[in-house]
Amino acid sequence: MDGKVLTDLAKEVKHLQDMGCQVGIVIGGGNIWRYRDFKDLGLDRVTSDTMGMLATVMNALAFENALKLLGADVRAVSSFPCEKALETYIPKRAKHHLEKGRIVIFAGGTGSPFFTTDSAAALRALETSCDVLLKATKVDYVYDKDPEKYKNAKKFTELKFQDVIEMNLGVMDLTCASLLKSGNIPMIVFNLGEKGNIEKAVIGSKIGTLIT
Known part of the structure; x- marks a missing residue:
């Protein structure tokens, strides 16, 4: 710690x-x-x-x-x-x-x-x-594969929870995706390592990946 x-x-x-x-x-x-x-x-x-x-x-x-x-x-x-x-x-x-x-x-x-x-x-x-669930991570967006291992990893700025489920993206487990989808609560995935990113996500600045 x-x-x-x-x-x-x-x-x-x-x-x-x-x-x-x-x-x-x-x-x-x-x-x-x-x-x-x-x-x-x-x-x-x-x-x-x-x-x-x-x-x-x-x-x-x-x-x-x-x-x-x-x-x-x-x-x-x-x-x-x-x-x-x-x-x-x-x-x-x-x-x-x-x-x-x-x-x-x-x-x-x-x-x-x-x-x-x-x-x-x-x-x-x-x-x-x-109103929204913020997921603070070590990466700046959701990718289709690990960007630290694959240079051709595709980033997403917006996704649907159904996309996360169907593409089996590792950003969250399927139970989480299903709960948020059914409850109509969006998620923003962003990099916690950059100072000020939490506030940016809260005030609606373009940051990370928005999942709805």
Whole structure:
């Protein structure tokens, strides 16, 4: 966990709050635990996914603290039971926090194994009536294949969720795509590494790939 990266990201998110935006953040745990990096342990999927959900709780606590140090009004909630660490996720309560202008950090994934962070993000977006889901990544657009491996990778500035499903693009899992498609919630995929990109995505600047 990089303290400078955490603080810089917190500053960008706090700026959104200062702009009057309602901000919900679904946080992952890949920096702490990824099953593919520990296959030699011989863990079953349920155990591995449980460890992943616990990793998101650790990240949520760290990011909540970073935001509080900046004076942000923030609540970290978890769908994975851990009452002594985070508030239990209840959709109506989370919506209330958002309506009060608080930043809400969603930890614990969906609270169940076998679901990705993408699916958790789509579910939370639907439950809290979000206008748009922003997916911050390491690349600037959605591509038909890995642009770091293939120089001829084709980038997309706009896509339909049906395209993502039919072309089996790796930008999100099919459950996430189906949920957002049925809920009519657009997604913007953009590069988190460039400072200011979060604000650009929020205010509607041409950035990344828009999926509708």
